[in-house]
Amino acid sequence: MLKRFSLVLEGELSHFLQIIKDLAESTRCIHRKNPNLYDIPRTLWIPTHHAHNRIVVFLYPQSVEVTQLHETLGIESEIDLTxxxxxxxxxxxxxxKNLLTMSDTVYVHPEPLGVVLIIGAWNYPWAVTVGPLIGAIAAGNAAVVKPSEVCVHTAKVMEDLLPIYIDKELYPVVTGGVPETQELLRQRFDHIFYTGNSMVGKLIMEAAAKNLTPVTLELGGKSPCYIDKNCDITIACRRTAWGKYTNCGQTCIAPDYILCEPSMQDRIIEEIKKALKEFYTDNPKTCADYGRIINQRHFKRIINMLDDCTIAAGGENDEANCYIAPTLLRDVKPEAKVMQEEIFGPLLPIITVSGVDEAIEFINKGEKPLALYVFSSDNKVIDRIRDETSSGGFVANDCLVHYSISSLPFGGVGNSGMGCYHGKYSFDQLSHLRGCLIKKLNMEGVNNVRYPPHTPKKPTPMKFMFLVFLTCSCEIFFKMEDIY
Structure with missing residues (x-):
């Protein structure tokens, strides 16, 4: 049915339109012609289970265990749940039902949207690409999978493994760069699921608008972390350090900056330094649990953020190896370069505020973030920050872990994205929830009141409602008589 997608790599982009048309035709009968639909997610477990052994080769110096934790274990759990x-x-x-539909059958019927385009990100390329694919397949859709061109090796793993275990005609993998992505976006899809940054997210949405295609945008932003004076500072700093420096800070929900009172800044710096030594030794560069920046372009972008900052810890770097040490910045001003965009790297600025009131004010001056963290032993402080701010997710006294809970929706709000996924939310996000009402062809006497002409002789609305209620009650009574 489809030409091999290797043609795309050779520049034959003209085949895209026919590919999308063929997929759209296929998905209309996917449920009928595939009685084993419910077993399809199970087949994804096999390439996921084996992928980490191949992915880890390209993530030097991170260990197999790190790759499993960050990339594949969550996907395996998601597959099992599905x-x-x-x-x-x-x-x-x-x-x-309402009074008028008491005797009718009324329900929501989930059905496939059609063909879904999934555009993955490079920071967790397996997790954020296969994750939406699970939802797309479960909902009965066909899907075109476009891994990020930045992570070339992982995209190759995906291109090699997925067609072995799932139908390569219904779920083709398209590799390539910007031209291939642009050509894909010119085609008509039934849904586009994009994970990445806000700038590209706007371009995705603009392209989708031409066909009124709905989108799910999993973006990012500057996720704040407020550390209250009423908390265990050691634990708060340990958990914040883990959340920030995991994957070398290249996590969309990593704490982007710390807000705290001035009297706490020195203590926070010392406690985070202790945690970093515990996690990554005295020399993170040689630690198998500490990663690298994805490429030199992002390395230079991050290093440029240090121009007007005071380094409290770290700062060592090696451009040739894309290495930046875990870095703490103190007394950072709101106008500093590092505060103008999402860092997406191992720099952690500390901004001092007078207390929770100023922290809330500072957070609300910026765009709505993908995540918001607060560390406090005072539930009133936690409740205030939750109720007086807006973010995609909210976590008290920890970082990142809400991503791992499939019963929670994961997604952004405002500039950090739209739509959500994980677990049942993935299924619903990539389904059309069709409202259905099945009525019988009797009781036409009751229905006559709604037909023209409307004259004084017809029952008033109150009489009509009573008549409907009486008729429905009698019908229910006679049904019960039949049962007994």
Whole structure:
């Protein structure tokens, strides 16, 4: 049905349109012609389970264990959940009726959207690409998978492994760079799922608007971390350091900066330094648990942010190896370069505020972030920050872990994105939830009141409602008589 996508790599972009048309035709009968639909997510477990052994080769110096933790274990859990719950998610969902529909069958019927375009990111290339694919397949869609061109080796792993285990005609993998992505975006899809930065997210949305294609945008932003004076500072700093420097700071929900009172700054710096030594030894450059910046372009971008900052710890770097040490910045001003965009690297600025009021004010001056963190032993402080700010996710006394909970929606708000996924939210996000009402062809006498002409002789609305109620009650009574 489809020409091999290797043609795309040779520049034959004209085949895209026919490919998308063929996929759209296929997905209309995907449920009927594939009785094993509920087993499809299970087949994804096999390439996911084996992928980390190949991915880790290209993530030097990170260990296999780090790759498993960050890339594949969460996906395996998501697949397992989908296998167990898919029949329930896909079943018709009865809804509450009103008086006029008491005797009707009313329900929500999930159905496939059609063809979904999934554009992945480079920071966790397996997790943020295969994750949406699980939802797309579970919902009965066809999908075109476009891994990020930045992570060339992982894209190759995906291109090699996925066609072995899932239908390569229904779920083709397209590799390539900006021209291939632009050509894909010219085609008509039924949904586009993009993970990446806000600037590209706007371009995706602009392209989608031409066909009124709905989008899910998983973006990012400057996720704040407020450390309150009423908390265990050691634990707060340890958890913040883990959340920030995991994957060398290249995590969309990493704490982007710390807010604290001036009297706490020195203590926070010392505690984070202790945590860094515990996690990555005295020399993170030789530690197998500490990563690298993805490429030299991003290395230079991050280093340029240091121009007007005071380094409290770290700062060592090696451009040839894309290495930047875990770095703490003190007394950072709001107008500093490092505060003008998402850092997406191992720099952690500390901004001092007078207290929770000023922290909330500072957070609300910026764009809505993908995540917001607060460390406090005072529930009133936690509640205030939650209620008086807006963010994609909110976590108290920890970092990142909300991403791992499939029962929570993961997504942004405002500049940090739109839509959500994980677990059932992925299924619903990539389904059309079709409202259905099935009515019988009797009770036409009751329905006559809604037909023209409307004259004084017809029952008033109150009489009409009473008549409907009486008729429905009698019908229910006679049904019960039949049962007993």
């Amino acid at each position: 296998i167990r719950k898919l029949k329930d998610w896909a079943a018709p969902r009865p809804v509450e």
